[in-house]
Structure formats: structure tokens, C-alpha cells
Amino acid sequence: MRTKKMVSGLLLLSLIAVLVCGFAVANAASQVTLTVWDFKYNDPGMHPVMVKIDELFMKKYPNVKISHVGQPNDQYYQLLRAAAQANDGPDVAMFHGARGDTYELDQFQVKLDKYIKPWRKEIPEDSWKVASTNRNFKNGIKLIPMTSQGFGFYYNKAYFKKAGLDPNKPPKDWNSFLAACEKLKAAGIVPITGGTRDYTANFMFRTFAANIFGKNVSGLQTGKLGFEKNAAFKKAAQMMVELKQKGYFDPNGASTPYFMDAINNYAAGKGAIFCGLLSDVANWKQFSDALGKNNVGYFPSINFTEAKSKDMQSFQPVGIGFGVMTWSKNKDLAEKYAEFYARGEGAQTFVAGTGALSPNTTLDAEALGYPVLKDISSYLKKNISEDYQTWFVGSFEDDLIAVTQRLLITGEINPDKFVEQVEKVAAQHR
Amino acid sequence: MAIDQGNLLYYFRNNLILIPTALLFYLFVCITAGFAFGRLRFPFRLSLFLLVLFLMIFPQMLLSMQLFQLCSKLHLTNSYLGLILVWTAYFAPFGTYIMATFFSSLPYEIIESARIDGAGTWKILTRIALPIAYPMLGIIIIIAFQSMWNELPFSLLLLQKMEMRTVTLGIAMIQGQYGIPATVQSAVIMIASIIPMMVFVFFQKYIATGSFAGAIKG
Numbered sequence: 115m116r117t118k119k120m121v122s123g124l125l126l127l128s129l130i131a132v133l134v135c136g137f138a139v140a141n142a143a144s145q146v147t148l149t150v151w152d153f154k155y156n157d158p159g160m161h162p163v164m165v166k167i168d169e170l171f172m173k174k175y176p177n178v179k180i181s182h183v184g185q186p187n188d189q190y191y192q193l194l195r196a197a198a199q200a201n202d203g204p205d206v207a208m209f210h211g212a213r214g215d216t217y218e219l220d221q222f223q224v225k226l227d228k229y230i231k232p233w234r235k236e237i238p239e240d241s242w243k244v245a246s247t248n249r250n251f252k253n254g255i256k257l258i259p260m261t262s263q264g265f266g267f268y269y270n271k272a273y274f275k276k277a278g279l280d281p282n283k284p285p286k287d288w289n290s291f292l293a294a295c296e297k298l299k300a301a302g303i304v305p306i307t308g309g310t311r312d313y314t315a316n317f318m319f320r321t322f323a324a325n326i327f328g329k330n331v332s333g334l335q336t337g338k339l340g341f342e343k344n345a346a347f348k349k350a351a352q353m354m355v356e357l358k359q360k361g362y363f364d365p366n367g368a369s370t371p372y373f374m375d376a377i378n379n380y381a382a383g384k385g386a387i388f389c390g391l392l393s394d395v396a397n398w399k400q401f402s403d404a405l406g407k408n409n410v411g412y413f414p415s416i417n418f419t420e421a422k423s424k425d426m427q428s429f430q431p432v433g434i435g436f437g438v439m440t441w442s443k444n445k446d447l448a449e450k451y452a453e454f455y456a457r458g459e460g461a462q463t464f465v466a467g468t469g470a471l472s473p474n475t476t477l478d479a480e481a482l483g484y485p486v487l488k489d490i491s492s493y494l495k496k497n498i499s500e501d502y503q504t505w506f507v508g509s510f511e512d513d514l515i516a517v518t519q520r521l522l523i524t525g526e527i528n529p530d531k532f533v534e535q536v537e538k539v540a541a542q543h544r
Numbered sequence: 545m546a547i548d549q550g551n552l553l554y555y556f557r558n559n560l561i562l563i564p565t566a567l568l569f570y571l572f573v574c575i576t577a578g579f580a581f582g583r584l585r586f587p588f589r590l591s592l593f594l595l596v597l598f599l600m601i602f603p604q605m606l607l608s609m610q611l612f613q614l615c616s617k618l619h620l621t622n623s624y625l626g627l628i629l630v631w632t633a634y635f636a637p638f639g640t641y642i643m644a645t646f647f648s649s650l651p652y653e654i655i656e657s658a659r660i661d662g663a664g665t666w667k668i669l670t671r672i673a674l675p676i677a678y679p680m681l682g683i684i685i686i687i688a689f690q691s692m693w694n695e696l697p698f699s700l701l702l703l704q705k706m707e708m709r710t711v712t713l714g715i716a717m718i719q720g721q722y723g724i725p726a727t728v729q730s731a732v733i734m735i736a737s738i739i740p741m742m743v744f745v746f747f748q749k750y751i752a753t754g755s756f757a758g759a760i761k762g
Contacts, residue, residue: 149704156717156718181705183704183705183706184706184717185717186700186716186717188716189700189716193700193701195609196608196609196612196613196701197612199609199612199613200612200613200616200617201616202616202621
């Protein structure tokens, strides 16, 4: 009897142990780890927001664990190429929209057309086009756009008031821009923060180009349009030189990197006008949070008579986006993750936390309560000119920056020579 | 702030686990291979030694892709063992060359008298040659330590888990797409340099003595 009880007890214990182990094994089997690579995760402004979104996603999909790996920006595409060669790497990877590097890795990215079908209308076709290899829908959509990007001028309304300018009337044309800079300078305020180093001049040229080339920027890449024989582009170069000569740039601009020093300077109130971005950093949110929501104004470009268009907004339909890699063993879930950043709760959290401009039309960014967003949205609705840089590979930007800051702004070459140089650089990258 | 932003303590811990272990592997290879090339006679010795020297000419970036593929196939990515083997393979040729040159310069009589006394090859290496080689070991340790501490391409490819990353990788990581303020970056680099500097100070006397090793034969 005693033996029987012992045997029964042992059997019962064994059964419980088997059940517990079985449950644990089954649970482990259903637990999926998604590895995500990106070049944003290490940015101090992005990190906490992305951590939060990952947590939201894991809450929505309890069987998924996100292993989010922030990679160094400079080596990012090289790392992805290495992963592609070994056919082993992340399930989801971040890419820039419309960049040679992105299209180069096209064969390792999953076509997402069937996944996005139910909600494709939420994002404009222009963005989907850029998210397709070489902007051709036949090649398949390979990215789910997280942000749109663009460039424009933010201005500090309090400083405008202090200098005797109307804070609600942005100096959108060349003469009023010069007059505003003069008044600001006279009031002891640095007119344009940033200045003569790296990206400030480059971004300003890109805003000018929106007015110069309007909606027909693709011709710059094919060679149908050029920089050299364009009187408006030459005028833009002359404008840059004039701003420099009149001392309207930050006097320390030559030794101040745009990222993040010049941006932080502007956010700290060290200047009245700043050529910033629409997403990522140096954006409407960062400046509004730092300078006051009602203290930041915006205009997209400077209007001048030689340019054929007015008030055009330089724009990239896709700033960054997530793609799903072909070697992923969990493609469906990987796509769900990429989608989560582009729509619904995930996208809303991303926009609210980082100040990114989402291409998703269902998101109500204006509800966040930033007045400057209304101004930006009004330009985006009707005056988009695609940023010409997106038609070229990344090195085009570097070469252009070199020509601009080392030759034009320093007075090493005159605007005539400058437009010649720019044309040469463009020809090399066509 | 710099420590906080860079998760430096985390990365220091990883380095202090990884590098001493890698150095043990590295020293074992350099000492044994160096002694073999320097003192032993076996077929194709010179050809193999030239091959070892030839391996020193390849830049890291050239090898990184292939090594990543190899480690991926052997399931050695995201493991310290993978990185230790890669570091050993990449840095050992130089150490082997240094040690082989040193061992070959040892007086013939010392080795021969040990053999007559009945010592085998292993005993000669450990009891006779190695104690004399301490200055040289100091040199190769310091060079390997600095190289491993500063190494980026291999660790970048092989260590994809945040919690496994090294100090140099950590410094690369804190610079996101738009960088961090130069002040924080400089502070992080300064802090990260403390240990290599201490190692250098500790071992520098070996460099001084090692550089004269073999210069005087009495």
C-alpha cells in the first residue's frame, strides 16, 4: 500500500514535471526574437522614443522580443553589405529613402506590396514610389516610410520683435530677407546661426533650388537640366556670397559644425534665423520646445525674381524607413514591426517624441499643439519640390559641401566659377 | 555625464573580460609558434614562416567581410570566442615574428646544454627560453593590448549584441547619425584611454629593456 502510494506520488510528480517542461518548451518555441538594425537608435533624442515604441510593440505581440541594435552611422551600410554577403543579419533594417546605398541592397529586401495593400492609401503614392527600387513600382516596394524630410528657415519671433520686425511676417523675399538681417544685426542679434561650415550653406542651396527648379528636379540627375547655365542658380550663389560679405552669418560659423553644435546654439537662442530640417533633429519640435511654441516661425525658402517659382518647399518623400530582409525567418512579424513605426500608435509616439514628420496622412500631427506645424503643413500641401540631392548618390552631397564651403563661401572662387564646379560635380555623379 | 551617455562602465567590463582572455590565446600562439620557427627544424619551416609574414600585409577591412562570413557559418558571431579567435589570427603573425626572431638569437650553447641535461623541447621553452624572453613578451603584450583595445572593424561585425560590445565600439556607438557634443565625445575618449595608458606605463620598462635585448652578448 505504502509502495503503491509512493509510486503514484512519483508518477504524479513526473507528470507535473513533464507538463511544466512541455509548457516551457512550447512557450520558448513560440517566442520570437526580431533583430532590428538602425543608425538612429544611438541618437540621444531618438533612443528613449524608440525604446518606448519597441515596448509598445512587444506589448501588442507578447510572443515577440525585440533586439534593437544601434549601429554606428558611418559604417552602417558597410555592415549591412557584410550581413548580406553572409546572408545573416537583422530581420528589419533601417534605410534612407532614395539613396544609392538603399537601392544597392535591393535584392536582399523583401517586396512589401502584398503586406501594405490594406493600408496603402494612408501614405501618398509619391512616398511609396521613392520606397520602391529606383522609384519604379515594378521593382516592388522595399521600404515602409517612417519620415518625410525637408529643409526650411525657422526664425525666432521674439528676436524679430526686438529688432523692430513684424514677427508674424516672415521675410520670404530676398530684399526683405536682407533688410531683416540688417535690422537684426543692428540690434546686436546674430541674423543667421550656423553659417559658413558644412551643412548650413548646403541646406540653404537646397531650399533655393526648390524655387529655382520647382517640380522638375529629376532633370538635374539625367542631365536635361543643369546648374551652370541657370541664371537663378548663379543668383543663389551670389546671394550666399552677399550674406557672408555683409556679416549676416554667425561670426563663429566657420568653426561651428552644423550637427549638433549650430543646432544647439540656435535652440539656446544664439541667433534669429536657422536653416533647419523638418524631421530628425533641428526641427519644429526641437526649436519650439527650446524657444517656446509660439516663438518659432517658419518659411520654406527665399523668393527672388530669377527663380521661376515662389514659396516652394524642398521635400524628401521618404527620409528614413524600415525594410524587411530576405533572410529573416519571421518576415510577417518583421513587416508588422516596420509597419508599427509608420502607422497607428507607434507612428504617433514616434512623431510626438521626436518631431519627425510622418508621411502618413491619417496622423494628426497638428493636434500636438505646435503652431509652426500649421505653417509647415500649409506649404507641404501645395508647394512641394523634391530635394534634388535624393536623385544623386550620397557622395554628391559631400562633394557639393566641399565646393561650397571651401571655395565659394571663402571667396576662393566667384559665383561664375562656382556654378561651373557644381555642374562638374553633378556630371560626375550622373 | 560622459560615462552615463556612453554606457562606458558596461563596455569596460566587457573589455576586461575579453582582452585578457584573448591575450592568453595570443601569447600561447606567439610563444609556441615563435619558438618553433626560431629554434626547431622541420620541413617547409622557412616557407611557413614567410607565409606568416605575408599574412601581416592584409588590412583589416579587406579581411573583415570574409571573416564575418566564416564566423557566421561557424556560429561564432555574437560570441566572445569568435572575436578572440579572429583577434588571435589577425594579431598573432606580428607577435610570432617578434618571438621567432628573439628565440633564434638565443645562444646555441644554452639550448644545447639543456638538451644534454635531458630537457625536452617543451621544458626548454618553458624553463630556459621563456624566462629570458620576458622583455620581448612585454613588448608583444603591450602592442597586442593596444591593438585589441583600439580594434573596431572585427568587433563591429562580430558583436551585434549591445551588451557584448567593447569600449572602442561603444565610442563609435555613442556617435549617432548626428553625433554628440564634442565635449562629451572628448570626455568619453579621455576616460576610455585611461586603461591603455596605465598598461603602457606598467610595461614600458620592458620596451626599454627589450629594445636592447641581444645587443650585447657576453
